[in-house]
Amino acid sequence: MRMKLDRRTFLAGSSALAILPYTRFAMAAGARTNPIIAVDADIGNLDPGNRVGTTEGNIIRAVCQTLVRFEPGKTSWTNDAAKEIKQISDTEFDFELNPGQMFTGGFGEMTADDVKFTYDRYINGDKNGKKLAYADDLEALKSVEVTGKYTGKLVLKHPSAALWLIGICDASGAILSKKAAEQLGDKIATTLIGSGPMVLKEWRPKEQFVLAANPDYKGAYKAHFDEITGKIIPEHKTSFLSYQAKELDFTAFDADQLATAKGLPDTKVIDIPGIDYTWIGINVVKGDLADIKVRQAIRWAIDVDAIIQGAYSGATSRAKTLLAPGLLGNWADAPLYTRDVAKAQALLAETGKTGLTFTFTCLNDATSLAVAQIAQANLAEVGITLTINAMDSGAYWALGAGDASKDLELTLIPYTSKFDPSFQTQWFLASQIGLWNWQRWNSPEFDKLHQEGLETLDKAKREAIYVNMQKLLDESASCIWITHGRNFFVDAAWLKPMFLPNGKDWQFEFFDKA
CATH class of the missing domain: 3.40.190.10 (Periplasmic binding protein-like II)
Structure with a gap:
């Protein structure tokens, strides 16, 4: 045929x-x-x-x-x-x-x-x-x-x-x-x-x-x-100024400049809801982060709602799982972790660990730095010290080769999605450790489900497979989802x-x- x-x-x-x-x-x-x-x-x-x-x-x-x-x-x-x-x-x-x-x-x-x-x-x-x-x-x-x-x-x-x-x-x-x-x-x-x-x-x-x-x-x-x-x-604010000076004909811009953009002459403004995913990845085999209760405490301590307001001017929606709404396999009932300092402190007390210090690696653009600073302040309130390591894009993305990511601890990671869920899930496979699986999370069950998703043509069955995969990610406390972007x-x-x-x-x- x-x-x-x-x-x-x-x-x-x-x-x-x-x-x-x-x-x-x-x-x-x-x-x-x-x-x-x-x-x-x-x-x-x-x-x-x-x-x-x-x-x-x-x-x-x-x-x-x-x-x-x-x-x-x-x-x-x-x-x-x-x-x-x-x-x-x-x-x-x-x-x-x-x-x-x-x-x-x-x-x-x-x-x-x-x-x-x-x-x-x-x-x-x-x-x-x-x-x-x-x-x-x-x-x-x-x-x-x-x-x-x-x-x-x-x-x-x-x-x-x-x-x-x-x-x-x-x-x-x-x-x-x-x-x-x-x-x-x-x-x-x-x-x-x-x-x-x-x-x-x-x-x-x-x-x-x-x-x-x-x-x-x-x-x-x-x-x-x-x-x-x-x-x-690299900075949208810089490129937006260049556009206003007529040095550019097209650029992305940040949400807090939407009102200004709408008022520009001879200009079209384009607004596309995102299907990408930005998250804080936690290295599950690195030092004290290997303790799942430490990772869970960090997840409860970080105020994602404050990040959406402070770093994204409230102009994007909050993510609660890997796959965005509208994509096959979106887990609509995924839990939403609203900041709870008491829970975070209780989990840390159970571990008996004090004086925890971690490095937070991110890109050096204004939005990423704002996310890092909010997370730094949040974690300080539960006794965890974050040192921010902001990198230019070349050095940051070079971490995806030659196992250069092995010593990362907390990392703010912005990834672009494709239109099939298997593209998103592939980066969390064991085979991606040393490449793009910066959490270094290894789940044979996740890997098995990923393969089943690739080989299955039935839409409903694929949907269930990808929801189950996201549940495994959630149980690992290796990812704190921020936004699917706009x-x-x-x-x-x-x-x-x-x-x-x-x-x-x-x-x-x-x-x-x-």
Whole structure:
């Protein structure tokens, strides 16, 4: 049977994720021909399988082709590098590539060998056999068989509800040139060779990157702008000032500036409810934190409601579990831990521990620092001293490699969600210890349920699986959930940015004039 690659994959409740525009749409006088935008994190790693965050993911999707590509602003998809994909069974798919799709840098035409090379890295690891950071996005893949220059077969280990949504369509599915990757070696982390609508023309670390239209691109999704410049500005307050000074055409901004944003001329304000998750992670094997009563005491002592008011200006809702409302597996009845100093003190008394001192690691932006300072004051009231270790984004996210996170104690962690719950749960697996499981929590039951969730197609059964997984996380007292976020943007009225419905995955190839 033929796979319908234009089918809708919106999740239940996705109407809550709609983009809500405000204010005027008049064309600004003297508008730039090409947009200049702000991004809040620098490029960390351009290897699709080892990327660090959304900055790289957004660039990778614009520069590289995938077999199928997300449509503008939607989680439905259509063919991209693939001319045709046929579903043979629940675990077999035949694909045929469009001929004449050329990699930049003189690395030749894309063939089925490049697809096999790309996906084999997720199956077998990098050239040294090391597991890719995003390997679980394509966990269901068993093998890729080349049947011709442009044809091949994807063979799955089991049926998968998530493979296309968070793997093949997304940055993890970016098709690499085998020749380029082998020639570049470790430089794959800083050099991106693709065949997509755009090229990475320039990157000046900590300053800016420039995406340019790819003149050799053969596909249907040609870029609408000659260039898009991304200015790296970690602080939203700084980038918002730059926008007001007309140095930028698009930026995120903080909630406490919403009223100001609505009053700006020739500006659209975009408000997208978040599906991400920010939490305080606790290292469950580090010193006194290995005692669950200490972790429970910390959870009761920290005033999350005060954090929402003080750090987020009350403009975002409080999270109480991993998966946001509207996502498959949201645990609606999850407990809400309202601050209780007496309970925290009683738990600490049971441990017999006094004079506890921990380090709280976070990013050095204003919001993260405000969260850290509130937590510091809260814990001081129950006799726990927190030392704040604020880091720039490069150093902070580098903790996700080489077991650099092993000595973390309390950490404020902001993660971006995808549209299938397995993407969120994968970071808490035992296999992620030393990578992104900074809690170092190891639950064989959680890992088993994660695998069951990957292999189950029945929606109700998957829902129950992910609720049970969140219950295990709750019992561990390893995570204090803060917020699922809320995404605010301003953009010049002449510009039409494009996002996937989570607000964090930007589709540069579909940015256009309004």
